[in-house]
Amino acid sequence: MTVSSPDLKAFLLATPFFGGLTDASLDLLISMLVECRFDVGATIVAEGAPGRSMFIVKSGRLAVSKRADSGSVIPISVLQPGDFFGEMTLIEMQNRSATVVAESPTVLYELTAQKLYACYKADIHAYVIVLQNINRELCRRLRRSDDRFAGHPVGTAIDRA
Numbered sequence: 001m002t003v004s005s006p007d008l009k010a011f012l013l014a015t016p017f018f019g020g021l022t023d024a025s026l027d028l029l030i031s032m033l034v035e036c037r038f039d040v041g042a043t044i045v046a047e048g049a050p051g052r053s054m055f056i057v058k059s060g061r062l063a064v065s066k067r068a069d070s071g072s073v074i075p076i077s078v079l080q081p082g083d084f085f086g087e088m089t090l091i092e093m094q095n096r097s098a099t100v101v102a103e104s105p106t107v108l109y110e111l112t113a114q115k116l117y118a119c120y121k122a123d124i125h126a127y128v129i130v131l132q133n134i135n136r137e138l139c140r141r142l143r144r145s146d147d148r149f150a151g152h153p154v155g156t157a158i159d160r161a
Contacts, residue, residue: 008058012109015082017056017133025126032115038102045086047099053112054086060106066098078103087134090116 009026012018018026036055038044045051047067062079076098079085088097090113120127 011058011082012056015056015084016137017084017130019133020129021126025123025129028123028126029111029119029130032119033109033111036108036110038106038108040102040104042102042106044100044102044106044108045096045098047096049096051086051089051096052114053110054084054090055108055110056084057081058107058109060108061103062106063101063103064098065101073099084137087137089113091134 008030012026012030013021018029021029033056035058038060044055044062047065057079059081062085064076064079064085065073066076068074079100085100086096088094093113116127116130119130
């Protein structure tokens with residue numbers, strides 16, 4: 001189902017993915033989103049599966065995990081409203097890096113690689129802002145991962161010079 005509403009616009013502007021977009025650019029991207037609903041326990045994406053879209057969480061709670069070489073499942077993170085995932089497949093065009101499962105009834109907005117390319121063709125400025133926003137989020141995630149790896153409490157100020 002294609003989406004649009006003033007409430008949706010306000011919600012999306014508050015997410016890191018859509019920050020900094022003009023009203024017209026936001027309208028263009030909203031027209032490209034498809035609403036997807038999932039029940040508790042539904043697998044949204046599976047690690048290793050091909051992927052050509054990303055998702056913005058409108059409502060619900062999702063668990064992100066990876067499978068270890070031993071076969072055990074390792075929890076990676078929890079996603080909630082305003083978060084987004086799947087963007088790595090749009091950038092590197094590789095299979096899904098993790099599994100995402102709905103822990104509660106969930107509403108997501110999907111943006112496909114094809115639609116993102118259409119955004120590039122229609123509004124290069126919006127496309128650049130979206131890629132900047134994705135890159136900022138990937139950098140935040142890398143910093144959190146670095147902090148966890150180094151044993152630092154996540155979110156503390158660390159000299160990264």
